[in-house]
Amino acid sequence: MLIKDTEQWANHLFKHAELGDERRTKRLLKISHQMASNTGSSIVKASGSQASIEGAYRFLRNDKVDADNIATAGLISLLPAITLSNTILALEDTSTLCYRHNVTKELGHTGAYKQSSSKGMLAHTVLMVDAETERTIGLGAQHRWCRKDENFGTANDRKRRKYETKESYKWQRSSEEMSTRFADVMDNIISVCDRESDMFEYIDYKTVNNQRFVVKAKHERVVNADGDKLSPYIENQRSFIFG
Structure with missing residues (x-):
């Protein structure tokens, strides 16, 4: 299945990311969608609003967010297509x-x-x-x-x-x-x-x-x-x- 919509793509890859808090997962989905929709842009330009910018940087600076957990969610999402x-x-x-x-x-x-x-x-x-x-x-x-x-x-x-x-x-x-x-x-x-x-x-x-x-x-x-x-x-x- 070819996913063309960036919001659908972000949801497909990261909706099961275990980040310890559902709000963090939602923020990850939003950041992923925004960055994918604005390829090559900075977080500031991709976010679109001051609230989104601040939310994105809070997420990135959060010590409770583990990059490996994000990656694992994306990697596991491939299994249905690989089979x-x-x-x-x-x-x-x-x-x-x-x-x-x-x-x-x-x-x-x-x-x-x-x-x-x-x-x-x-x-x-x-x-x-x-x-x-x-x-x-x-x-x-x-x-x-x-x-x-x-x-x-x-x-x-x-x-x-x-x-x-x-x-x-x-x-x-x-x-x-x-x-x-x-x-x-x-x-x-x-x-x-x-x-x-x-x-x-x-x-x-x-x-x-x-x-x-x-x-x-x-x-x-x-x-x-x-x-x-x-x-x-x-x-x-x-x-x-x-x-």
Whole structure:
């Protein structure tokens, strides 16, 4: 079902958000509807009235409002649509969100080096698409984080850190979340990832758990017990299939 009305869209995604108070959920629906109706606008411009502006900022500053609870409501809302699809592509990528205002003092580095002046946060997102109709279903998972200064180190430091504490764990984390959230239809989901995900740990996880995936190759790996390398092996398979 294609939802074109932004109020209906907001209600579909967030009406079951558990924020501890029904009034907070209603405010979330209103803010979502207003922002979706005014794509690219600030809260001030999208809200339309002083009362709406003040209500929106009170909501955002409320310590009792948990962003994860909002996200969970939106992610779970996809389940009915996902169960109707025979094959789903889970398209994954990481976005860098950079800011220039005073709020950056509380955010992390977004550059490759600690000395970088760029500040912001990162978001690893999984976009669910019906492979047959090419219709976008929605977000299947999302992880957001800020880099901490203490996590910036040498390559050797990163090698000694546990896999689960590294940024590269984001690929497996997304699959773990989806396998829990969409357990009954996980066989229909194909993770599609770029070359950054070409890691032994991630590929091993997907293989061991019989999950479907497509990874853009970065490394010329040995792919079987005979010692065949990836590229020659694929070419041999193509010759075998197509003659």
